[in-house]
Amino acid sequence: MSQQIRDIMTESPLCVQPDTVVTDIAGKMRDQDVGAVLVTDDGELLGVVTDRDLVTRFLADGGDPGTATAGSIASAADFTVAPDDEVSRAVDLMRDQAVRRLPVVENGRPVGIVSIGDLAIERDERSALADISAAPANK
Numbered sequence: 001m002s003q004q005i006r007d008i009m010t011e012s013p014l015c016v017q018p019d020t021v022v023t024d025i026a027g028k029m030r031d032q033d034v035g036a037v038l039v040t041d042d043g044e045l046l047g048v049v050t051d052r053d054l055v056t057r058f059l060a061d062g063g064d065p066g067t068a069t070a071g072s073i074a075s076a077a078d079f080t081v082a083p084d085d086e087v088s089r090a091v092d093l094m095r096d097q098a099v100r101r102l103p104v105v106e107n108g109r110p111v112g113i114v115s116i117g118d119l120a121i122e123r124d125e126r127s128a129l130a131d132i133s134a135a136p137a138n139k
Helices: 022-032 051-061 087-097 116-123 128-134
Strands: 036-041 044-050 101-106 109-115
Touching: 022 036, 022 051, 036 109, 044 051, 044 101, 044 109, 087 101, 087 116, 109 116
Parallel strands: none
Antiparallel strands: 036 044, 101 109
């Protein structure tokens, strides 16, 4: 029996407006222990900002976190899944597109996010990645 994305996704993903400054994004990510935020406007998904985006694309290029906004640094949300999609679709997309997280979109609105850690826990709960993903956050 195939499993659906809704069975493993994290519901109610952290969303920010396009004008949210990077320092606020980083603080929200820290406070909510997440590695990605979805950038939305009127509930419509515009893009994604990951912890990796913040470090390797933004800070490494000398960006000013006090003035830059989510809308200016977000990656396009080119790859999404629906809650009713099979988990194998997320696996295929992540593998083919070399992404670690996928927004879950229903009727044009983000309703969740699925990560490579979610897939690891689902596919092989005894794997090292599953153990790391299930561990409590370092605070």
